[in-house]
Amino acid sequence: MERDEVNRVGAGFSRREFLKGSGAAVVAGAAATSAVEGPLEAQQPATKIISAEPHTIKLNVNGKDQNLTVEPRVLLIDALRNDLNLTGCKDVCDRSTCGACTVLIDGKPVYACTRFAIEVVGQKVVTAESLHSLEKTDDVVTAFCKYDAIQCGFCTPGFVMAVRGFCNQNPGATEDACRRALGGNICRCGIYDGVLKAAYDTAQIAQ
Numbered sequence: 507m508e509r510d511e512v513n514r515v516g517a518g519f520s521r522r523e524f525l526k527g528s529g530a531a532v533v534a535g536a537a538a539t540s541a542v543e544g545p546l547e548a549q550q551p552a553t554k555i556i557s558a559e560p561h562t563i564k565l566n567v568n569g570k571d572q573n574l575t576v577e578p579r580v581l582l583i584d585a586l587r588n589d590l591n592l593t594g595c596k597d598v599c600d601r602s603t604c605g606a607c608t609v610l611i612d613g614k615p616v617y618a619c620t621r622f623a624i625e626v627v628g629q630k631v632v633t634a635e636s637l638h639s640l641e642k643t644d645d646v647v648t649a650f651c652k653y654d655a656i657q658c659g660f661c662t663p664g665f666v667m668a669v670r671g672f673c674n675q676n677p678g679a680t681e682d683a684c685r686r687a688l689g690g691n692i693c694r695c696g697i698y699d700g701v702l703k704a705a706y707d708t709a710q711i712a713q
């Protein structure tokens with residue numbers, strides 16, 4: 507997943523915009539109602555102001571609807587890890603640079619540290635936990651094992667989700683395309699060669 511792609515996914519509002527919102531729970535959404543009146547209205551995107559109180563929301567994660575109560579400031583990665591006990595996505599850089607927190611949102615790889623939990627209501631979130639069960643192991647997991655594409659493992663859940671999302675959308679991808687797709691994920695142990703081979707294998711199986 508290339509970093510530009512990561513930042514383009516999911517237009518609307520961002521963590522950065524939230525932080526600029528003077529500490530208030532200010533959320534801008536395409537379908538939201540404008541709270542801005544007067545001449546500025548034409549210049550600014552529609553905004554919706556919601557309270558900073560906890561909200562009960564329903565998230566669809568790994569095919570199941572999950573109810574949770576979170577403040578609007580809670581990031582998707584924290585909701586997944588702390589509220590739903592899905593600790594596969596790792597909080598490594600906390601600033602949209604490493605990819606260790608990658609999940610799929612409506613099929614696209616996205617950094618979970620760049621989304622609020624309330625932002626993904628109505629979308630389908632898929633985490634690394636979905637890739638293995640007693641009944642089935644996903645091809646991407648098998649490929650990572652085959653090529654020993656793991657050392658400390660901290661980056662691995664993010665890589666496997668980036669590969670899974672890319673291969674779903676690009677079956678039969680070339681090695682170069684696989685390499686570019688992995689551009690948004692960093693491994694400090696340097697197992698890139700194994701990851702690339704695993705990604706290429708997975709892409710060929712996905713054809």
Ligand code: FES
Pocket residue numbers: 596597598599600601602603604605606607608617618619620
């Ligand atoms: S923890 Fe999200 S990109 Fe690094």
Ligand code: FES
Pocket residue numbers: 655656657658659660661662692693694695696697
């Ligand atoms: S295997 Fe250690 S950071 Fe990637």
